[in-house]
Amino acid sequence: MNACMVLFMQSGFALIEAGAVRAKNVTNILIKNLLDACEYSSYSYANRFIGHKHFFLSYPDYKSPSLDNYPVRVFHGGSFYGEFFFNFVFAATATTIISGALAERVEFGAYLVYGIIASGFIQPVTVHWAWSNGWLVYPPESLKLPPAVWYRDYAGGGNVHAVGGIAALVSCIFIGPRLGRFSAKTGEKVHIPGHSTPLTCLGAFILFIGFLSMVLGHGQSVALGVTNLTLGGAASGLTSMVIVNLEPKVVDWWKYTIMKTNRSRVIKPKTFWSFLVLVDATLAGMVSMCAGCDVLEPWGAVIIGIIVGFAFYYVEHFLIHMKVDDPVGSVAVHLVGGVIGVLLAPVFAKKEHEYSWIHWKGCDYDCVSDSVNSTCLYSTSFAGDASEGKRALHPNWQNGDCLYTPFHQFAWQLVGILAILSWTIVCCIPLFFLLWKLRVLRVDADTEVRGIDIAYHGEPAYPIAAQGHGWDNEGEFSVSNLTDGKTGGGRRDVKALINPHEAESWEGMNPEAGLVALAIAYREKYYKNPYANGICNGMEATIVPTLVLSTEF
The missing domain is CATH 1.10.3430.10 (Ammonium transporter AmtB like domains)
Structure with a gap:
C-alpha cells in the first residue's frame, strides 16, 4: 500500500x-x-x-x-x-x-x-x-x-x-x-x-x-x-x-x-x-x-x-x-x-x-595505540567500584585502540x-x-x-478547438456576425473551426448570417444525407459537428 x-x-x-x-x-x-x-x-x-x-x-x-x-x-x-x-x-x-x-x-x-x-x-x-x-x-x-x-x-x-x-x-x-x-x-x-x-x-x-x-x-x-x-x-x-x-x-x-x-x-x-x-x-x-x-x-x-x-x-x-x-x-x-x-x-x-556525533562523550581514557597499558583497557564507569577491582572492558576500546x-x-x-x-x-x-x-x-x-x-x-495539452463556448455574458447564444479575421473583432471565420478540410461544403452560404445560423445551415447541408462521405453502411446516423462559436484573440 x-x-x-x-x-x-x-x-x-x-x-x-x-x-x-x-x-x-x-x-x-x-x-x-x-x-x-x-x-x-x-x-x-x-x-x-x-x-x-x-x-x-x-x-x-x-x-x-x-x-x-x-x-x-x-x-x-x-x-x-x-x-x-x-x-x-x-x-x-x-x-x-x-x-x-x-x-x-x-x-x-x-x-x-x-x-x-x-x-x-x-x-x-x-x-x-x-x-x-x-x-x-x-x-x-x-x-x-x-x-x-x-x-x-x-x-x-x-x-x-x-x-x-x-x-x-x-x-x-x-x-x-x-x-x-x-x-x-x-x-x-x-x-x-x-x-x-x-x-x-x-x-x-x-x-x-x-x-x-x-x-x-x-x-x-x-x-x-x-x-x-x-x-x-x-x-x-x-x-x-x-x-x-x-x-x-x-x-x-x-x-x-x-x-x-x-x-x-x-x-x-x-x-x-x-x-x-x-x-x-x-x-x-x-x-x-x-x-x-x-x-x-x-x-x-x-x-x-x-x-x-x-x-x-x-x-x-x-x-x-x-x-x-x-x-x-x-x-x-x-x-x-x-x-x-x-x-x-x-x-x-x-x-x-x-x-551519534552530538551525543558522543568519547572514550573514558585518552590513550594512544603505541602506549598501551592496562588502565586504558578498562573503565570504572561500567562495573562497580574501582577500589574493589571490579572493572569492565569499555565497549569503545579494544587492544588499546578506540574502537569506535x-x-x-x-x-x-x-x-x-x-x-x-x-x-x-x-x-x-x-x-x-x-x-x-x-x-x-x-x-x-x-x-x-x-x-x-x-x-x-500530435496531442496538445490544451487544443485550441477545445477552448471557448457559445454563450454570451447573459447566458444567451452569441449571434455576432462573422468577420473574415482581418476587418476587426478578432474573430476567425467559423469555417476554420468546423471541418476545415471540406471547404466546398461552404459554397453558397452567407457569411454575414451569424455564427449560429451559419452553423445550422452547414449542418443541414453537409449532414442532410446520412450516407455522405461513406460514413454509414446501411445505418441511419445523426452527426452533430463540434462547434467553437466564439474564439477571441
Whole structure:
C-alpha cells in the first residue's frame, strides 16, 4: 500500500513539471513521467540487477556460510513480488528527476535512451551497494572498520535523490539552456514563466504525501520518521522564504549605506513572497530527511532543514550564474538535499545510536595505540567500584585502540555518497556526450520555439478547438456576425473551426448570417444525407459537428 503511494509521486512530479513549463510542452512532460515507470517494469528487475548474486562489488548470497557472522542490516529476504514493486517505485522516482531538468528542449528518443539505462543499470547498482549485500553495507574487512560502521540511508537520500540530481546536473550541462533563457547581449537571466501555478501546487502536495509514504513503508521508527520529514521540510521552506526577502535588503544596505553610495539614484529591487521557491525549498528539506529521518533528533531535523534552505537558495543562484538552465530546480532540490542529508544523518542522530556525533562523550581514557597499558583497557564507569577491582572492558576500546567514534561513521557516509555520485557521473558523461555528439540530444530550434507537443505527439495539452463556448455574458447564444479575421473583432471565420478540410461544403452560404445560423445551415447541408462521405453502411446516423462559436484573440 505504501509503495502505491510512493508510485503516486510520479503524478506529483508530472504535475509540478507540467505547471512549471509552457503550455506547448505539457504533453511531452506527462508522457516522459509515465514512461519512466514502464521502462523499469519491462527491463530492470527482469535482468535481476537488484539482489543478484555476486553482482557488482557485492558479498555472496545471504545463505552463504561466509556471512553467518554478519548482522542483518537492510531489508531483504521478503516477498519477491513485494521487493520488486518497492524497488520499482524508487527507480521510477530516481529516473524521473531528470525529466524536469531537461524540460522543453530534450529529444524524446534521447530521453528514452537515458531512461532505459538509468532505471536498468545506473540506479539499481547504487541500490545494490546501499540497500542489499553490497560493499557499502558490508565494508571490506581490509579496511578494519568497527562492526557498527556501515552506510546508512533509510529512504534513498543518496541512491535515489542524489543519483537523480547529479544526473540532472550532467544532462543540463550537455544540453544547454532553453532558447531565450539568457540574454544574448548581457547574459542576464530572462524569466520564462510556467503556464500553471495551481498544477505545481497540486503536484507539490502529492509529493509531500509520497515522501511521508516512503517512511511509512518501513517498519521501524515510523512516528519519528514522519515527524522529522515534516520538520525538515518546513524549516527549509521557511528559511528560503526569509532569504528571498531579506537578502536584497541586506545587500542594498551594505552597498548603499556602508559604502556611502548616492542612494537617491538607487532603484532597489522589489522582493516577493515566491510560492515556487517555497515549494522547491520544502521539497529539498524533505529530501534531506530521507537518509536519517528514522534516527534524527527532531531539533536536529530542524537544523538540517535550515542548512538545506540556505544551500538550496544559493546553489540555485550559482547555477544561474553558470548559465545552467534547470526549469524545475531538480539539481538544487535533489542533489543538494540528498548529499547534505546523507552526511548529516550521523551528526544529529539520537542518543541511543552509538554513532551519534552530538551525543558522543568519547572514550573514558585518552590513550594512544603505541602506549598501551592496562588502565586504558578498562573503565570504572561500567562495573562497580574501582577500589574493589571490579572493572569492565569499555565497549569503545579494544587492544588499546578506540574502537569506535562517530568520525568513522561520518567518514563512511562520505565515502558512500562520493562513490554513488562518482558512479552516476561516470555513466552519465559518456552517455550524454555520445547523444550530444550525434546531435540527437536536443530538438531543433523550430520545434523548441513552436512546442514539442504537436511536433512529437500530435496531442496538445490544451487544443485550441477545445477552448471557448457559445454563450454570451447573459447566458444567451452569441449571434455576432462573422468577420473574415482581418476587418476587426478578432474573430476567425467559423469555417476554420468546423471541418476545415471540406471547404466546398461552404459554397453558397452567407457569411454575414451569424455564427449560429451559419452553423445550422452547414449542418443541414453537409449532414442532410446520412450516407455522405461513406460514413454509414446501411445505418441511419445523426452527426452533430463540434462547434467553437466564439474564439477571441
